[in-house]
Amino acid sequence: MDFNEIVNQYKDKMLEDLKGLLSIESVRGESKPDAPVGDGPKEALMYMLSLGERDGMDTKVVDNLAGHIELGSGEDLFGILGHVDVVPAGTGWDTDPYEPVIKDDVIYARGVQDDKGPTIAAYYAMKILNDLKVPLKQRVRLIIGTDEESDWLCTDAYFKKEEMPNFGFAPDAEFPVIHGEKGITSFDLVFESDTKAYGDVVLNRFTSGERYNMVPESATANITVDDADKLKQSFDAFLEEMKLTGDFIKNEDTVDLIVHGKSAHGSTPLEGKNAGLELLRFLKIISIDQRAFEFLSFYDHYIRDNFDGQQFKMDFKHEEMGETSVNTGIIRYDLNGKSYFGVNLRYPLGMDFKAAIDKLSKEVEAHKIAVENISDQVPHYVEKNSPLVKVLTDTYKNYVEDDTEPFTIGGGTYARVLENGVAYGAMFKDTKDTMHQANEQMPVDELVLATTIYLEALHKILVEEALVE
Ligand SMILES: [Zn+2]
Incomplete structure (x- = not known):
């Protein structure tokens, strides 16, 4: 299957959905009984879930702090963990941070790199798998958090009520794979x-x-x-x-x-x-x-x-x-x-x-x-030679010429919430890191490529059962 070609057919629709998400000012705000971290983060969560419903997938809200979109059936669950809250825009922008613009094939908006672009990329990988109507041998869930930039109340609340995926990744860092994080x-x-x-x-x-x-x-x-x-x-x-x-x-x-x-x-x-x-x-x-x-x-x-x-x-x-x-x-x-x-x-x-x-x-x-x-x-650690790390790394290397090995860091990523989870993209080795900065940006090509990589990885895991021993 030519995953890249398939993703390209979805490019315009994906950009439209991403722009909708980017237009929501999902900065942590005043806590309300029905919106514990404010209206903006909740609106962004509901927006994502509405895409899932539109596209015929199952959705669930947990405490108005987190939620998921699920696809497939079976006992085993693969998780993808992204977040739709953003840090405040700050100053120094050339454009309105909440009015996304595409200039010279680069998207500019608060959150496009951290973490709305990568979350939409992962979502589209799921949507395309759904549209392809290939039989999935296990379930996959996109888990969406709304408090990653502050206190992680979202994942705390979510995993109090919901099951822990067997394996998973968080598209909230960089490629190839971050498989360990210090305590x-x-x-x-x-x-x-x-x-x-x-x-x-x-x-x-x-x-x-x-x-x-x-x-x-x-x-x-x-x-x-x-x-x-x-x-x-x-x-x-x-x-x-x-x-x-x-x-x-x-x-x-x-x-x-x-x-x-x-x-x-x-x-x-x-x-x-x-x-x-x-x-x-x-x-x-x-x-x-x-x-x-x-x-x-x-x-x-x-x-x-x-x-x-x-x-x-x-x-x-x-x-x-x-x-x-x-x-x-x-x-x-x-x-x-x-x-x-x-x-x-x-x-x-x-x-x-x-x-x-x-x-x-x-x-x-x-x-x-x-x-x-x-x-x-x-500390958070997944074996470097585990099937999960291997599948994700190999998939990435199918598309990018890069000798970088999976690595570990001293910082913390969202992946540490997942018991068997790693960070996987969506920044590439030459990507300009603009997270939390003015003029946050993501090239359209990178959005398409990340989606392609996620799609192929999910296909290997959910259809070809690459993680089943
Ligand atoms: Zn993030």
């Missing part, structure tokens, strides 16, 4: 000391970072100091030696020390320069009040160069998934408020995070530190 945790190391702060140099406040999963690009220390000029001299020398930039600001009674770093995603802390860690490095080498000294000695033992988790005894390595990574995304110190390190740690398969964090909690008590606010998403 993602965050926790606070809270400093609880009643030591008094006094002396020639007193640290009043320290602020760095807003989010666990970002490397902070600036840090500020507010200090009361007797000899400000001497402090400035040391600070300037430090900046020069460390090849950093910063500012020294004299206020009425205090001074502010500011260090500039470089932002990066929390899964790749070494690609950035953590301004907070650098500024603490300076405070550690000057003589400072006793309370700050305690805070800094904890930093020295557990935080300073801890990019691989070694200082937490959480350094671990997996052959395919790589090493533990640590990002100290938030640092706060306050003489009168909460002082803590907000840590984002990502770990590969094989590490027992619960045991490790329990051990760490006991160990750091001696430093007047309490571990709080622990969240843990366990």
